[in-house]
Amino acid sequence: MEIGKEIKQAKFKSEHQKMLINILYTSSWLSSKHGASLKPYGISQQQYNIMRILRGQHPKPATVNLLIERMLDKNSNASRLVEKLRIKKLVERAVCSEDRRAVNVIITKKGLDLLTELDQNEDLFLINLKKLSAEEAEQINLLLDKMRD
Amino acid sequence: MEIGKEIKQAKFKSEHQKMLINILYTSSWLSSKHGASLKPYGISQQQYNIMRILRGQHPKPATVNLLIERMLDKNSNASRLVEKLRIKKLVERAVCSEDRRAVNVIITKKGLDLLTELDQNEDLFLINLKKLSAEEAEQINLLLDKMRD
DNA sequence: TAATAATACATGTATATACATATATTGTAC
DNA sequence: GTACAATATATGTATATACATGTATTATTA
Numbered sequence A, B: 001m002e003i004g005k006e007i008k009q010a011k012f013k014s015e016h017q018k019m020l021i022n023i024l025y026t027s028s029w030l031s032s033k034h035g036a037s038l039k040p041y042g043i044s045q046q047q048y049n050i051m052r053i054l055r056g057q058h059p060k061p062a063t064v065n066l067l068i069e070r071m072l073d074k075n076s077n078a079s080r081l082v083e084k085l086r087i088k089k090l091v092e093r094a095v096c097s098e099d100r101r102a103v104n105v106i107i108t109k110k111g112l113d114l115l116t117e118l119d120q121n122e123d124l125f126l127i128n129l130k131k132l133s134a135e136e137a138e139q140i141n142l143l144l145d146k147m148r149d
Numbered sequence C: 001t002a003a004t005a006a007t008a009c010a011t012g013t014a015t016a017t018a019c020a021t022a023t024a025t026t027g028t029a030c
Numbered sequence D: 001g002t003a004c005a006a007t008a009t010a011t012g013t014a015t016a017t018a019c020a021t022g023t024a025t026t027a028t029t030a
Helices: A015-041 A045-057 A064-070 A078-087 A109-127 A134-148 B015-041 B045-057 B064-070 B078-087 B109-127 B134-147
Strands: A091-095 A103-107 B091-095 B103-107
Touching: A015 A045, A015 A109, A015 B015, A015 B109, A015 B134, A045 A064, A045 A078, A045 A091, A045 A103, A045 A109, A064 A078, A064 A103, A078 A091, A078 A103, A103 A109, A109 B015, A134 B015, A134 B134, B015 B045, B015 B109, B045 B064, B045 B078, B045 B091, B045 B103, B045 B109, B064 B078, B064 B103, B078 B091, B078 B103, B103 B109
Parallel strands: none
Antiparallel strands: A091 A103, B091 B103
């Protein structure tokens, strides 16, 4: 449904303002659906994000700094999120021997197994987005990338 | 920059998965810039959202329920946000006489004046998005609307 | 090498949010 | 009208986040 109808706002100052609102609204819409789909697994979106980055690095470790760089939401508190995951035994932490300020984080077998389950969950979730064709999804990707330039 | 480069993720399962990540990332990017631009005014994005809805209704009041319906982020706690705005004398509240469960919220002169300032702030903010033409912004709007259908 | 700056991360604290539950009021079924 | 469900909002509580500050370590510079 058109964003104006969705939030019952008749007019916008410009197409750009409408786009700003549309992106924020759509993201909140997506994010709450996505978060809800993760809920049965007891994991937050930010934690999921960290685990995926760690899988991408595996079997190499990632420092907390690298996690922050790559996270979708830069404002999240990576070191606290890592601690949450460690308590669940989904990741392990060790002080880096080359640079003792840094911490190496690595995903565990248990973490990788959980991710396998979460992948299936995400496949189901992505079906929701199939109102757009692959070409249209690509179009959004190109435009958003251009917007952030 | 292409989202894959931005978060240093080489590949995606599908264009749809990439789009999901791109929207979440772009929204976080936009939202932190937008929030920062509001900071000097001592107002959060959610509070700004509520004030704009109230201006749209003015001089009619809005109930808390109407605010929730129209807010960009449905998970926000509208009644607490209204209370925050009331303390700053930007809105007024009164129990509705027809339905004494409901609360009528109305924006004050001070609130409207602040919004006038915030409009100018937003104009400046929107310049950041001018890497896209109006046609491209419209294209994003059409695609996002279709996605949520 | 001593002093200072920079980096990586952790932590304290205030605020925000999520979710469940409570309270008051209104609507509905009998 | 009484009992029960539904609605509108408020509040309690746990967790999350934002931002500043602290601590340890490494790099730089005089």
